[in-house]
Amino acid sequence: MFPDKKWAVVTGAGRGLGKTISLALAKEGLAVLLVARSEEQLKSVADEIKAGGGCAAYLPLDLSNPQAIATAFFDTYSDKIILAVHNAGIARVGRLAEMKAEEWQAVQDVNVRGPFLLTQKLLPLMPKGSQFVFINSVAGKQSFTEWGAYCASKAALKALADTLRAEVQPRGIRVTSIYPAAVDTPLQDTIPYDWDRTKMMRAEDVAEAVLYCVRQPQAVRINEIDLENSAGTF
Numbered sequence: 001m002f003p004d005k006k007w008a009v010v011t012g013a014g015r016g017l018g019k020t021i022s023l024a025l026a027k028e029g030l031a032v033l034l035v036a037r038s039e040e041q042l043k044s045v046a047d048e049i050k051a052g053g054g055c056a057a058y059l060p061l062d063l064s065n066p067q068a069i070a071t072a073f074f075d076t077y078s079d080k081i082i083l084a085v086h087n088a089g090i091a092r093v094g095r096l097a098e099m100k101a102e103e104w105q106a107v108q109d110v111n112v113r114g115p116f117l118l119t120q121k122l123l124p125l126m127p128k129g130s131q132f133v134f135i136n137s138v139a140g141k142q143s144f145t146e147w148g149a150y151c152a153s154k155a156a157l158k159a160l161a162d163t164l165r166a167e168v169q170p171r172g173i174r175v176t177s178i179y180p181a182a183v184d185t186p187l188q189d190t191i192p193y194d195w196d197r198t199k200m201m202r203a204e205d206v207a208e209a210v211l212y213c214v215r216q217p218q219a220v221r222i223n224e225i226d227l228e229n230s231a232g233t234f
């Protein structure tokens with residue numbers, strides 16, 4: 001353990017937005033605790049951070065499993081975690097009339113219950129002045145045909161973050177939600193649309209928004225950042 005380091009916990013850190021955010025935070029001087037299920041991907045990101053002179057550790061964890069979150073060991077990071085980025089998320093699309101309940105629930109479990117339970121776990125370890133950043137989506141504020149499960153999860157995530165913001169304000173802890181439109185990440189491979197990925201935002205664009213929050217003085221709290229595609233809606 002690096003006793004003097006300040007840590008950021010990033011979920012979904014093995015690829016896509018979480019990987020890029022983790023690399024950016026490491027460059028910013030934070031030690032990064034990488035969380036997702038795929039140990040191989042987490043190790044690869046940790047190696048990349050270390051090769052660049054940064055500091056990283058990883059924790060394989062299935063955020064859809066409440067028991068796994070309950071038993072995950074974060075206590076060695078007590079008072080050292082100054083940033084938690086709730087980024088892990090999945091998308092399952094389909095019209096509500098046809099969507100299986102299990103599919104609906106899988107989306108809610110990762111996108112909402114996971115961040116809720118992980119917040120309960122991390123909050124006691126985070127000192128005054130620390131920050132939560134929730135990677136939400138344009139779908140947290142707007143609904144789209146075939147995206148009912150995802151939109152419901154992200155709208156709930158907005159409510160979770162808004163409530164947390166009010167509850168932790170007396171402790172000097174800040175909560176930001178970032179609402180990106182389409183970003184070119186591996187998530188796009190999991191959905192059945194033939195969208196032009198060259199017109200989408202890049203993961204670096206979202207990472208830049210996270211850095212913007214991290215760089216604010218303690219007196220400034222950014223509640224929301226909307227990142228829309230200048231090319232229009234996909």
Ligand SMILES: NC(=O)c1ccc[n+]([C@@H]2O[C@H](COP(=O)([O-])OP(=O)(O)OC[C@H]3O[C@@H](n4cnc5c(N)ncnc54)[C@H](OP(=O)(O)O)[C@@H]3O)[C@@H](O)[C@H]2O)c1
Nearest residue numbers: 012014016017036037038063088089137182183185186187
């Ligand atoms: N890409 C977009 O267009 C877009 C736009 C707006 C918002 N977002 C949001 O941005 C976030 C990141 O998306 P992305 O595009 O980077 O997705 P991605 O490329 O599919 O990566 C998702 C990450 O989440 C992890 N993850 C998934 N299920 C998990 C579970 N049960 N437990 C722990 N980790 C899990 C994955 O790792 P494992 O599979 O190894 O667990 C992976 O590291 C999501 O919340 C997404 O909703 C994305």
